[in-house]
Amino acid sequence: MYKNVLLPAASGFALLLFSSVISANSCPGSPQQVVGTVYCDNKFTLWVNGEEVATDPIDFTPHQAVKVAFEWDGNSNIDYAIQCEDYASTSGYEYIESRKPQLGDGALIAEFDDALGTVSSADWKVYTATFGPTEASLAAGCSSDDLEQCVVEDRGIPEGWTQSGFNDAQWPHATVYSAAEAGWGRPPSWSANEGCCTLTSPLDRSSLGCNRSVSQQQCLNPKVEFTDSTAQFIWAADLKRDNRVLFRYTARCDAS
Ligand SMILES: [Ca+2]
Ligand SMILES: [Ca+2]
Structure with missing residues (x-):
């Protein structure tokens, strides 16, 4: 009788031990450079363990992916913090000098070769810093x-949010979107002569030419870069009205 009860329990426990061992992320243990790719519609800043690593050189269009790199000690957890914001005027709308202003939408997708498998997913935490137009302003017309009636609410930026150890327990998890929902935007083109093309005006859609100071690694086609990636498009709950959004993710060296 004991055999019948204990055997399944013991083998189940062994299985549990085994699965926790194989699911644990192990850090390499020696210093290394981590390379990542970040795509934010429309612009981002990335911090790692509180240090600023990269800023997106293009504020609006084209919608480009950016290669980033940082040094890691190979032993410590990595705290990723990304501020990503959709373009918005004070009303929350873009193309406000055209006949058809619209609410743009945002999106973030990112991956890092940190040996911990870090990709954007629903595991990331999210905080909305600016939101609009507000329900009240929509109700007002x-x-x-x-x-003129539109109001964008500024909720401020929590102090120290980029730092390791910042308590994001109260932040909700990010919402995952399909590529169809988030969209890849207007793809960039790059050449040594012209730089990154084509920039357009967020006010009236007119062409603003190219930006010669942007390197090829900062002007990548996101759809190509993320073709075989497991990274997911993430944002806060409202793709259009959550505008300046903060993301955090801690990549841990073990499952404990
Ligand atoms: Ca950009
Ligand atoms: Ca946008």
């Missing part, structure tokens, strides 16, 4: 035909 805010629309693409009456931008």
Whole structure:
């Protein structure tokens, strides 16, 4: 009788031990450079363990992916912090000098070769710093035909949010979107002569030419870069109205 009870329990325990061993992330243990790719619609800043690593050199269009790199000691957890913001005027709308202003949407997708398998996913935490137009302003008549009524709420940026050890327990998890929902935007083109093309005006869609100071590694086609990636598009709960969004993720060296 004991055999019948104990054997399944013991083998189940062994299985549990085994699965926790194989699911644990092990750090390499020696210093190394981590390379990543970040795509944010429209612009981002990346911090790692509180240190600023990269800023997106293009604020609006084209929608480009950026290669980033940082040094890691290979032993410590890695705290990723990304501020990503969709373009918005004070009304929350873009193309406000055109006949058809619209609410743009944002999106973030990112991956890092840190040996811990870090990719953007629902495991990331999210905080909305600016949101709009607010429900109250929509009720008051805010629309693409009456931008004067629109209000964007600024909730501020939590102090120390980029630092290791920042307590994001109260932040909700990011929402995952399909590529169809988030969209890849307007792909960039790059050449040594012209730099990154084509920039357009967020006010009236007119062409602003190219940016020669942007390198090829900062002007990558996101759809190509993420073709075989397991990274997911993430944002806060409202793809259009959550505008300046903060993301955090801690890559841990073990499962404990
Ligand atoms: Ca950009
Ligand atoms: Ca956008």
